[in-house]
Amino acid sequence: MGTFIIEGGHTLHGEITPQGAKNEALQILCAVLLTPEEVTIHNIPDIVDVNKLIDLLDSLGVNVNKLGKGSYTFQADAVNLDFLESEQFKIDGRGLRGSIMLVGPLLARFGRGYIPKPGGDKIGRRRLDTHFEGFMKLGAQFRYNSEEHFYGVESDKLKGTYMLLDEASVTGTANIVMAAVLAEGTTTIYNAACEPYLQQLCKMLNRMGAQISGIGSNLLVIEGVTELGGTEHRMLPDMIEIGSWIGLAAMTRSELTIKDVSWDDLGQIPAVFRKLGIQLERREDDIFIPKHSEGYEIQNYIDGSILTIADAPWPGLTPDLLSIILVMATQAKGEVVIHQKMFESRLFFVDKLIDMGAKIILCDPHRATVIGHNFRSTLKATTMVSPDIRAGVSLLIAALSAKGTSTIHNIEQIDRGYEDIDTRLRAIGANIIRQ
Template sequence: MGTFQIEGGHKLQGEITPQGAKNEALQILCAVLLTDKKVTINNIPDIIDVNKLIDLLGNLGVKIQKKKQGSFIFQADDVDVNYLQSEQFKKDGRGLRGSIMIVGPLLARFGKGYIPKPGGDKIGRRRLDTHFEGFIKLGAEFRYNKEEHFYGVEAKKLKGAYMLLDEASVTGTANIVMAAVMAEGTTTIYNAACEPYLQQLCKMLNKMGAKISGIGSNMLTIEGVEKLGGCEHTMLPDMIEIGSWIGLAAMTQSELTIKNVSWDDLGLIPNVFKKLGITIERSGDDIHIPAHTDGYEIQNFIDGSILTISDAPWPGFTPDLLSIILVVATQARGEVLIHQKMFESRLFFVDKLIDMGAKIILCDPHRATVIGHDFKSKLKATTMTSPDIRAGVSLLIAALSAKGTSTIHNIEQIDRGYENIDKRLRAIGAKITRVS
């Protein structure tokens, strides 16, 4: 188990460039299974979750050629479908939640797709019903082995259908879209997720020859085609990492520039941080955060009531950044209610912040009230363990702002979502050491 030792309280300075988007990568990489032609993907982040998926594709028989750092050529012209029934696949698939998205393309192209119950963050119930209900609507037969927790869908020929999703699941929508692109006839998906990363997947599939309309809305219409070809695709920067660096700059009262952020794909993210009083300046496609030497003040609602920040499906505020917002609020002037609606265990990490001296009332598994210190009382260094990716980086930001030296264990959770985070933070002045 790896550990970070962090000497907090230092001002940071300079530029940082966000990695390619993790959540986009997990969708895009699965889409290479839809064709036997070469697919080139650029700006792939070098992180544990993505590398596990690339290894899984290699075990399936996909040819993988690395062009340069972050750029790969994939060709799925000799897929070993029998691997899906192997004990090795059952082991490999369990280690990564994103592995669920290989099912849609395998079902579309080979008429069958299997997956063990996937792993990932322990942040509450993350059901798979939406995925499989969509496949069943397209004509697939579903089976589930309770003893082995092994899911399967099979179909001789998928047929287009109208479906109203029970939730706007990003991975569920992506999986169903990848199955539907080669189904016979027209598929209409209502209450579809419409995140920028899902839009990216649809645009890539259209470049491969798919016929998807309604991209960016919550209703997608897909005209099935017989086969898809190759393409080249470049992934967006990771919006969650961009939000993390905004929070880092504010908490350490540092001046930072975040490069090449793709402003038009950030949605509500800049505005939500502004509601906490953080100054965000746009410079071309970069974000500049000045040093908040006088702190930052949380806005109230216009009727004077306490600000509430909550998550919602896109274009609402992403749940992956609520942990960052909560940490940033611990040093603001004022109070805020954080309402985590979509996952019931994501706020349990606040006990570690309370140990550091933060004023937080955990109301229930979904809500926490934060009373900011206004930098009049610094957080205190402590020893803690990272429970998941987003809580882990939130604790890291807290440690970088705290007085003294903190220790964070189980940093593999952070490495799952952030590329070379210690090296990149040292480049802007952070005192952080990785210990085996």
């Protein structure tokens, strides 16, 4: 189990460039299975979860060729379907939440897709019903081995249909879209997710020959085609990492420039940070964050009531940033309620922040009230264990702002979502050592 040793209290300075989007990568990489032709993808993040998925594709018989940093070609012209029922696949697929998105492309192109119950963050229940109900509406037969927790769908030919999703699941929508592009007839998906990553997937599929309309809305219409071809695609910068660096700059009262952020795809993120009192300046496609020497003050609502920051489907705020926002609020001037609607275990890391001196009241599994110190009292260094990707980087930000030397164990969780994070932080002045 790896460890970070962090000496907090240092002011940072310089530029940092966000990695490619993790959540987009897990969709885009699975889409290469939809065609026997070569697909070239750029800006792929070099992180544990994505590398696991690339290894899975390689084990499936996809020809994987690394062109350079972040750039690969994939050609799925000799897929080994027998691997799907091997013991090795059951082990490898179980260790990655994103493996669920292999099912839609495999079902669409080969008539069958299998997956063990996926792993991932321990942040609460993450059901798969939306995925499989969508496949069944397209005509697939569903089976489940309860002893091995092994899911399967099979179909001789998928048929387009109308469906109203029970939740606007990003991964569920992506999986169903990838299945529907090769289905016979028209598929209409209402209450579809419309996050930028899903938009990116749909645009890529259209370049491959799919016919998807309504991109960016919650109503997608897909005219099935008989085959797809190759394409070239570049991933967006990771909006969660961008939000993490904004939080880092605020907590350490540092002047930072975040490069090439794709402003037009950030949605509510800049506005939410401004509500927390953070000054953000747009410089072409960069974010400049000045040094907040006097701190930052949380805005109340216009009637004077306490601000609530809550997650919501796009174009609302992504739930992955609430952990970062909660940590930032511990040193703000004012109070805020953090309402994590989606996952009932994601706020349970706040006990570590309370140990560091933060004033947080955990109201229930979904809500926490944070009373900011306004930097009158710094957080105190401590020893922590990273419980998941987003809580892990939030604790890292807290440690970088704290007085003294902190230790974070289980940093493999952070590595699952953040590329070479310690090297990149040292480049802007952080005192962090990996052991």
